[in-house]
Amino acid sequence: MSAAMKQAQDFWFDIGPIAGIPRRGARTVRTPRREIAVFRTANDEIFALENRCPHKGGPLSEGIVHGRKVACPLHNWIIDLEGGEATGADKGCARAFPVRIENGRIYLDMSVAAAP
């Protein structure tokens, strides 16, 4: 097995069950380099963004989740959960991280999440 393949396999970390996050809500995952907000939509989709609003660093995990967006709790910037881009007239992007669902559990790709 090549090193690259092994890495790809090993760095998917189990961060918990989907049911651990309320629908239209979020929880945080603490990693050595950064805090990540993991969101669950009304339709059970899961997204992961760096837990910092591109505007003034507000914790996005505390925002109101609606559709595939979250409203930052500090100044109500609306961030798209899929790519982390601010919507409307606001410009900025929260970093998005790959997640995967398997058998009701959420996996975070730490090879990306732990990278600078």
Next chain:
Amino acid sequence: MTQSAGSERKKLVVVGNGMAAGRVLDELFSRAPGLYDVTIFGAEPRVNYDRIMLSPVLAGEKRFEDIIIHNDDWYARNNVTLLKGETVVRLDRAARCVVAQSGLSVGYDALLLATGSNPVLIPVPGAELPGVVTFRDLDDVDAMLAAAARGGRAVVIGGGLLGLEAAAGLALKGMQTTVIHLMPTLMERQLDPNAAYLLQKAIEKRGIEVLTGANTSAILGGERAEAVRLDDGRTLPADLVVMAVGIRPNSRLAKEAGLDVKRGVVVDDYLRTSDENIYAVGECVEHRGQCYGLVAPIWEMAKTLAGDLAGEKTSGYVGSTTSTKLKVTGVDLFSAGDFSEGDDRDEVVLRDPARGIYKRVVLRGDRIVGAVLYGDTTDGAWYFDLLKKDADISAMRDTLILGQAYQGGAAMDPLAAIQALPDDAEICGCNGVCKGAITQAIASKGLTTLDEVRVQTKASASCGQCTSKVEALLAATLGAAYSAAARKPMCKCTDLTHEEVRERIVAKSLKSGPAVMQELGWKTSCGCPSCRPALNYYLLCAWPGEYQDDLQSRYVNERVHANIQKNGTFSVVPRMWGGVTTSDELRAIADVADRFKIPTIKVTGGQRIDLIGARKEDLPAIWAQLGAAGMVSGQAYAKGLRTVKTCVGRDWCRFGTQDSTGLGVKLEHLLCGSWTPAKVKLGISGCPRNCSEATVKDIGIICVDSGFDIHIAGAAGLHVRATDLLGHVETEEEALEYCAAIMQAYREQAVYLDRLYKWVEKVGLENVRAMIMDDHDGRRALYERFMKSQRAVRKDPWAERVAGRELHEFTPLAVLAPIIPETV
């Protein structure tokens, strides 16, 4: 494949005699009759029948004979040996034979596994008791029918497709039926919450009780099942328990024979397992990571597989897009594809509350990616077809939601469209008002506003969904004389104003978010950050003790019960009743500040102490320590009662006329915990010198020798406004009752986020005075309603969270330790 006819025919053995096996053989015989000698092992002692139609059999709408797919004659005609009631226990891949329970062994050239799936049994105590059945085959249906003949109560565990069909059948057979479902909405995998709401209403209309969010902890009974116990302690008596929580691919044989098995038997695009002589088809397989429990994919698999068996070159099976229909007579429900929301997606929603119709088509660009239809599923097949074909719908986008019958016409602007309608066209479905009646009323009665039209004609006076049409009619009839500017809709999700929504929540007894959105024709599927907190408040206020607070629709401060700061930390403010504290409380606050390294301690303008900069995960421990010293949440974060500011009053002050501090403490106890449209601050001054600045508070009381002057509608924020004198009362008891009544009137009537003074400006001071000071019965009723709603919120939210409520809120989902580099 070279193949000579006659005795040289290859031997095809099929394990399983369900719909998948039957379909494969039908397809095979139509392509290449006589190519194989076929032997089928069927565990059930009967021929192949249409399992999907078991629900109508249970409901008594069909008999078993009606749902047979292949009768004995078919097997004979096609030279198929059917071994009824023979269960295969082992595959011998080396010897290429299968072995049945009876010891019978049959050799094969090609083997087809069509073992289907098994119902999932939830592993709770009592699951094995007699009287607990699944809903999978005819024996299950017979067991249910026998139980129904005895009557009594049935509990169906599982609010999915099967569970609901079982429940409907049992109810029809006269059993008192309850469905318990683990998730908050029925059929959550196939339906969005709006359609699920309509479905639940329809199911309940059949006399079936539906309990969502209900988790089964045990089935109770001695000889046989007698009751189902839920983990919240409720016990539901049951003569029959049906488990319909899902299915699991039946892959045991394949696994024991060493074939590649994950969730199901793994097959490639040609339905071949990891053994080239063994195929698998139907619910037992896993193809490209997907398992299917519906019939359409099985038909598609069967086609590919039959082609392959017949030696044709096929393009392979590439997976299926599935659609769902519920087979409960009178409930029309359809869902297909992916109906989640997204920025790259648009949705078109049509609701007809009067007829209970909800349609939602989800688009990505000019393609349909999903559809949910409730109440009118006529166009389900059409949408599904467009979806599967990935058809470009840009040409019919404007009329797409109306369905296939409406295609071909050109789009018009709303004014031209309304003018083009004939006079007898119905505008308001709820009240049956047609266009002619409205235009005539506008002309003959000289109506100029929407409200006048509503009063005169009732058009758009119920659900309000036709508001924009009525406005268009006003505009078309009056021309430039009409301006619609006066009305401000709640948000982009609806044309109704806040007041109109509130009114309808009460008038139509709407008791949940999805109920409001459906019955009032919301234009989005689940609202936005602007309407969701407002609706949550309106529902909470209208149905105290009954409506479940939706925490995900609350702003973070009210969800977490602390105030978020710019760096993501929180501030903690315990109540100091009337601004009075003790040395013990101050000591406890100091201890908390030390232990949790609180960076800033600040005295607030409301006469209490703010601990600023607390880490979120410390909050429960901070509250626990404050709670141990007798302190509770100061609700400094709430749209609710904040502070009651007092002066020292008669006990110490040489000018004091009453016990203003004591009254403040009593008022704070009386009013605290209540949710209001916006924050509420009180001030109580012991004399007209007004040291507590009561005349810039939402409610202010100035004590005088003869009693208490009640002031309202002050503000000292963005706007500065001195209070208006509402009236005078003589006793402290009266002051308390009047203040609670003011609170309740404000709670019931104000628009969400309007401070009290805004509400008074809108309603008029005279009207408020009439309500509170003059109408004694009315005031008493307001007070009673306030006290009723207070009973629902009397618990300290901090203490509840210390006791474990919403624990997930204060802990990370995961903490990942640093990655240690691999040492090889």
